[in-house]
Amino acid sequence: MSEAHLSEKEIQAFAIDQAHSPVHWTTHVNQCITCQHSVATYKLIFHEIKQQPAVAFDFDLAKLVVAQLPKPKAIGSSVLLMVLSWLTFLALSFGAVCYVLRGQFFNFIVTEPLINLLIVISASLLFLGLLLDVWMKFQEKIKVIDHIKLQH
């Protein structure tokens, strides 16, 4: 038998995972009453920790928390107003241009339908792109504001 006892750290490691301990530890413990007692005491403690009753909250945590969750935000009235204003402005501008150039415009539509179609498609895509850009910038700003609110 090796004369030196296992250190306290080695005793704990042996008690936790005997199967993967070095062979010379096992050999020593098998022959040393003092180390056997230490190992047995630790095993007893670990066993009893596992037997402790589970603790639990005495209230319905999920119910309390879910009641406090923020409700999904409806699109703000200011955003709606902004979009409607833009649409009105565009419609009025388009109407005004059509009224002023009504003679030439009608001739243009009749004589150059393909070019007219291309202009309408390009203008629509440009408008949608601008709208998307405005919306994304708006979302980014809202996110920054939410983040600042969280930090406080």
Added chain:
Amino acid sequence: MRIMANQLEDREIVKRITNGEDPVFAVLIRSTEGLVAQIMFKMVPNAEDRKDLAQDVYLKVYRHIRDFRCHCKLSTWVASIAYNTCYNYLEKKKLILPDNLSTAENPGNDLLEKMANRFIDFSTNESLANLFRSELADVLEQAISRLPQVYATLITLFHYQELSYEEIMEITGLPEGTLKNYLFRARKALKTYILLNYKQEDL
């Protein structure tokens, strides 16, 4: 529709909560509150404060769940928020117990031998073993409650929840060496306390 937590992958849970499915968040709470309770009961002594902090933990989880990158289990991430919330609370209230575990005390080999013999007796006398276990459970509970809160939490996470070192490191943010050292000191303190405080006449 009844949703079972184990049917949902962490990534799917995060996606659905982010999309505003509150019932899924309730499922997440129910599936992780046991682990959160284990941490809170070890770190926060006051029941009212525990109630407030538990709600605070899950509201933080809800606010930040978009930031969860599936680098660990969702339950581990929730537990890390619980641990940090409790730790900040203890620091704020100046309630962190000092690390005053004495390693100089030596219970002596005779007590150790008697305790170990009682453990070996478990297999031969069941009624004696039950009585011994019941008394030991009380002493062990006292011993754990006297540990600094961080040590008691680590003991619970490792020996009761059976989490790996990696998971506990993720939860507590402690480096591996520090974690192992704290666990060693806590186990040794438990052994010393039990051997010195257990009714010697019963041994």
